[in-house]
Amino acid sequence: MQNAEGYGLTESTGTAFRAVTPEECERWGSVGRLLGNCQAKIVDPHTGIALPPCNRGELWIRGPMVMKGYVGNKEATSATLLADEWLRAGDLCYIDNEGFLFIVDRLKELIKYKGYQVPPAELEQLLQSHSEIVDAAVVPYLDEEVGQVPMAFVVRHSQSNLSEAQVMDFVAKQVASYKKIRRVAFVNSIPKSPAGKILRKELRKIAIPPTFSKL
Numbered sequence: 001m002q003n004a005e006g007y008g009l010t011e012s013t014g015t016a017f018r019a020v021t022p023e024e025c026e027r028w029g030s031v032g033r034l035l036g037n038c039q040a041k042i043v044d045p046h047t048g049i050a051l052p053p054c055n056r057g058e059l060w061i062r063g064p065m066v067m068k069g070y071v072g073n074k075e076a077t078s079a080t081l082l083a084d085e086w087l088r089a090g091d092l093c094y095i096d097n098e099g100f101l102f103i104v105d106r107l108k109e110l111i112k113y114k115g116y117q118v119p120p121a122e123l124e125q126l127l128q129s130h131s132e133i134v135d136a137a138v139v140p141y142l143d144e145e146v147g148q149v150p151m152a153f154v155v156r157h158s159q160s161n162l163s164e165a166q167v168m169d170f171v172a173k174q175v176a177s178y179k180k181i182r183r184v185a186f187v188n189s190i191p192k193s194p195a196g197k198i199l200r201k202e203l204r205k206i207a208i209p210p211t212f213s214k215l
Contacts, residue, residue: 042093045107091104
């Protein structure tokens with residue numbers, strides 16, 4: 001039996017996108033196409049204006065399966081569920097010309113470097129492709145000049161002597177200048193939830209410079 005990708009939220013009470021056919025399941029990196037009972041669009045997260053295919057923005061979903069709101073929390077409901085029943089998913093995504101959805105990262109996880117937004121997941125995948133790296137996670141490191149810079153927590157293979165400079169150089173050769181890793185810390189493991197999700201909050205605590213933590 002072939003595994004199938006899909007996408008849904010607790011707030012959507014089920015799957016909104018899914019790869020159904022064998023051909024759809026082979027679309028690497030995608031979570032499938034929109035199901036028949038749903039509507040979706042990619043919008044500019046700042047303006048709410050819908051974007052054309054292949055442009056990155058926030059995913060919005062609408063349909064009969066979307067929740068009516070958070071019990072006892074009107075503020076959270078109004079921030080997530082709009083008046084016209086569009087649900088703000090909070091994920092940075094794009095939909096290609098054939099209707100396949102690709103998840104880039106959580107919007108709130110984006111690293112703000114000057115005027116740019118850097119998706120940690122993109123850098124993590126790149127780091128994990130290195131033959132001497134077992135696992136990696138990327139979080140923002142506060143910087144007075146540029147706002148935030150990408151900091152990598154790296155788990156090396158037991159016999160590896162990989163240095164900070166080598167890690168940064170490996171990434172720098174493959175990304176735009178604003179996405180470069182600016183700091184590296186080697187750790188024994190990456191903290192994760194039982195579901196395998198990186199606990200970035202724990203890593204961000206380590207990444208806060210002393211001068212900022214006292215403010």
